[in-house]
Amino acid sequence: MEEKIIRTQGIYSEFPRKGPSAAPAATHYCPGCGHGIIHKLIAEALADFGIQDKTVMISPVGCAVFAYYYFDAGNIQVAHGRAPAVATGVSRARDCVVISYQGDGDLASIGLNETLQAANRGEKIAVFFVNNTVYGMTGGQMAPTTLIGEKTITCPDGRDPLTQGYPTHMCELISTLKAPVFVERVAVSDIKNIRNARRAIRKAIEIQAEGKGYTFVEILSPCPTNLGKNAVANNEWINTEMVKEFPLGNYRDRTAEAEHVERTTSDFSTESLEKLFELDSIAAPIEHKDPNFKESQVKIAGFGGQGVLSLGTMLTQAAQAVGKQVSWYPSYGPEQRGGTSNCSVIISNDRIGSPVVYHPDLLVAMNRPSLEKFQNDVKPGGIIMYDAIIGDVELPKGVKGVAVPAQDLAIQAGNPRGANTIMLGVMLGLGLTGLPEEAFQTALAANFAKKPKLIPMNLEVLAFAQKWVKENVK
């Protein structure tokens, strides 16, 4: 009789990635190990659904780290516990079938966060979770799924829940989440269970082939080497002891209502980017020649909510409008939220060095704490503009003070929130920054571009402030 070899579909016929071997078609797994059966069930399903070309197989850390020896598909090997994150990266980047194959230490211990988060996002990936209650590759340490009383290298007296906690139930945990499409626990401990495992694995692969979302299949599997049992005894132990802790069955199946998840096509065109950033609305600089222009360093400070940072950006926009070198640098982070905030603006003809102003030519202080904090830093001959509401002040010698009733003027100008624009108008009126009126108007328009209704109102405030300067400041 002629010998007939039935090859497993979806798996390489020989395994050269294993290196030179006398048995090139033998796996690296121990006798009695469940990985071989599980590999075969997954690989056959990939072949049957005709999706090997579009499959990316992710090998974990653990005994299945070498899954890429076997699966005839694209293969990626990843760090311990991170397979669901890597799978997310692949699956988000492109429309393909992504499989994350993981053991209990990898998935339920070091990678528990990645596992739950990927499940909760409903990533379009199939996770196959091989639960054999023990760390295999590293030599038989306790796993999150080790049974109560079960002995391992690191719980030699048996797992004690008082000190080592209880076994982790992944199907139960994952089925508390809304997004997963299919969650089932199976075993490969006997023929009947293997048939059932085959059905569940095929279903998960089919869901992936249809691009319907997240599937999780937990497979109770023997590890005779580390459990110190022979293959038969290990399988019996799964069927009698392990299933008590980890009941077999379906925990979620919403295949019928789940819909195909489509990935968008990336647009790389220059035209689309130019549209996105509205480049055609960017105006050329206003022609402005001022031979007497001098660099100015400005510090603006006040309470959060007084428009301190936006006063700085408006000034920056004014400088940019006439093509000056300019920089704006804020105090950032928690400082912005409540308390005081400040920003530095430097306007120059030359490349700007430090963007942080330590010794301003002009200090704008919107409140007393800001005035007191920065007034002694102002350069000799410099100017301090402060809100008149602060009251009596004692300014350093050699510095000119301008008390601006900014809050009151803003109310008079019909815009109670415009104290910062008043300050901007006073700067303009006093000619402090060497920038023309047109630049300030452009800045206001740019600053309120998203709320165009506010532009005329703020232009009025700006004019109101200039008028105040003419009438009140000598």
Place this chain on the structure above:
Amino acid sequence: MATTLVKGNTAVVIGALYAGSDCFFGYPITPASEVLHEASAFYPKLGRKFLQAESEEASINMCYGAAAAGHRVFTASSGPGISLMQEGVSYMAGAELPCVIVDIMRAGPGLGNIGPEQGDYNQVVKGGGHGNYKPIVVAPNSVQEMCDFTMLAFDLAFKWKTPVYVLADGVLGQMIEPFTYPEKAVVPKIDTGWAVAGIPETRENLVTSIFLNFDQLGKFNDYLQEKYAKIATEEARVEMLNCDDAEIVLVAYGISSRIAKTAMDDARKAGLKVGLFRPITLNPFPVKEAKALAARDKMTFISVEMSNGQMADDLRLAIECKKQVKLVNRLGGNLIELNQISDAINAAAK
């Protein structure tokens, strides 16, 4: 030429988009969060992919996945987050995956604070994770360069199949300056020679960093070192200002180099022969140019950095300790002050 005002962190995202990046994965952290914000605003509008990950470990591993699939992917974080990413970066170096990582440095160690510092130099420039690898590191010093160097970082990452860092700090991330948009966007192509993209052409490909055989891993490591040596010869970049006749040279990168430039300008006005040596790549360090300066009769180097001499050490190695390297630094979240540098120049000039 469209010039407008842009924030440093925004410029990074603009650069990435023009460089053909279509995947971003990140996790919030001050002062890098605006990169995440801007990516979330812009990527989906072009059908590109954005995801806020559950952690920095997840971010970098999502990057690992998208990079393995052949896509131009990047992430951004700050010191504490970069510490968490080191595992993934080591795996990327081992698997030879291209990826851009933006580090907007803040002050450490530990939680530290959110002020600017340059204390991540060692963990970024030296590799930071396990194993014998070194990522390429580019260091911008303006908003414009935040964009331009991000684009450069993608080019280098794909040219050399390695993770590349853009190393900046809180000031560069948060500041606004005039910025000119790139002229032309890159349209990327999947390299079917190594990517695992779930297409027939890449079915035979494998991305891995495991070599069970010691000799094989030895050979692979030797190959990596050869690659790094080539990178050192071909990719070192430096900006040198007023170095021709200089007797004192300030060595500084990133935000420190801008303050150093002001100090140099002031010193020149006072008639002192001061120059500025600004490494644009920190790995590879511009060794050849530094050595040439050190070969002069009269030369004092002043390392200006916001870290505890981390770059000064590399400078000493580069010049084989042939000249004195003084350190001017400031730690803790405050920018280095102009007068610190000026004082050091004046002391060296005496």
